[in-house]
Amino acid sequence: MRIKNYVRPHTLEEAYRIISENERAVVLGGGSFLRLSFKEIDTVVDLQDVGLDFIEEKEDAVDIGSMVTLGELERNDVLKKLYRGYIPRFVGIIWSVQLRNIATVGGTIFPKWGFSDFITGLLALNVDVHLYKSGKMKLEDFLKTKIGKDILVKISIKKERRETSFQFLRNSLYDFSLLNLSLSCKKGKDFKLAVGARPGVAKPAKKTVEFLNSVDEPFKHLKRATGILLSEIEFGDDFRASGEYRKHLAGVLFKRALEEVLNYEG
Ligand SMILES: Cc1cc2nc3c(=O)[nH]c(=O)nc-3n(C[C@H](O)[C@H](O)[C@H](O)COP(=O)(O)OP(=O)(O)OC[C@H]3O[C@@H](n4cnc5c(N)ncnc54)[C@H](O)[C@@H]3O)c2cc1C
Structure with a gap:
């Protein structure tokens, strides 16, 4: 990464004014991803003095x-x-x-x-x-x-009382997830479910959630719920895994997550 101008505003107003007036200005978070780029960046707007570290x-x-x-x-x-x-x-x-x-x-x-x-x-x-x-x-x-x-x-x-589960699979700890999945519920109701690294960005599984919320003992309906999940979420290929493999994984991770959130006793 090569930076032509580095600015460190003290207010959000100033930071936004700079990025909105200069098409080629970018916001700097930690810089860990930006630094991987070989592009020259015209103006970097560092937010560390704006007071967003709370x-x-x-x-x-x-x-x-x-x-x-x-x-x-x-x-x-x-x-x-x-x-x-x-x-x-x-x-x-x-x-x-x-x-x-x-x-x-x-x-x-x-x-x-x-x-x-x-x-x-x-x-x-x-x-x-x-x-x-x-x-x-x-x-x-x-x-x-x-x-x-x-x-x-x-x-x-x-802040709510929710039982939660985050599931993922990766080839090594220092790699991106082949697939990840999160699930939560409040005592077996009011589920939230999302699947990410599909490899597209994470997507909420609304139809599966609707189904889980409609049954009394969700784990007894695992097969049906899994079927809904695998048909409502799209899985794609990339160099890490095929869409077909990701689809299979989604079923496995979903089962583990459902077990975890329903078996929680507390
Ligand atoms: C080697 C490596 C491995 C990684 N592995 C994983 C992983 O396994 N799982 C995972 O989830 N993530 C992973 N990440 C991503 C990581 O968690 C960060 O999301 C990423 O590095 C960017 O963080 P940063 O704060 O340094 O952003 P930067 O590099 O500073 O910025 C990234 C982008 O966000 C924009 N930006 C930054 N802050 C703001 C803001 N406040 N408002 C608007 N735009 C903003 C920048 O303009 C830029 O486009 C990995 C990253 C690296 C470099």
Whole structure:
């Protein structure tokens, strides 16, 4: 990565003005992905002085600023308790300690990468994304919406009593997931389910959720639920795995996740 101009604004207004006035200006999170590019970047807008490095617990939600690193998410005491440590658990599988100490929440959500474990993990919870220009929207809607130049300011994670499960398979710890899946429910009802690294970006499985919510003992209907899941989600090929293999994996990961969320006793 070669940078022509480096700027470090002190307010979000200033940061947004710079990126909106200069077509070739980009926001800098931790720089861990940007630095892999061989392109010359005209202007980099570093957000580290804007005050987005916070984790704030409120009565009904936890707000996380976009400059918080994945490493901070792993070590934070509030998040270690929220959903019994679900977030630190799935964040902890992302590559290495060194990377997690650099990569930020903003740089991990805003680009909507297909391989993302972080986005899939969050989709099992009720999460709002706050953007400087486009405002607040549900994470699910953000993933479907074409967003132009904008800045991810923070995410807001609703505090609920949910049993959660994050499942994934990768060829080695230092590789991207071949497939990942997240599931949660409240005492066997009100399910949330998403599949990612398909290899497309994570997608909520709405029809499967509708079915799971309509039956009394979901595990007894595993076969039918799996059938719905495999027909509503598209799986594609890439150099890591074929769509057919991913489809098979989705059934396996779904079964494990359903067992985990239904067997939780607490
Ligand atoms: C070697 C390697 C392995 C990885 N493995 C995994 C993995 O296994 N699982 C996984 O889920 N992820 C993985 N990642 C992705 C990682 O978790 C981060 O998402 C990624 O590195 C970017 O983080 P960053 O904060 O450094 O972003 P940057 O590199 O700074 O930015 C990335 C992009 O996001 C934009 N951006 C940054 N912050 C904002 C903001 N606040 N608002 C708007 N746009 C913004 C930038 O302009 C840029 O386009 C991996 C990354 C690397 C480099």
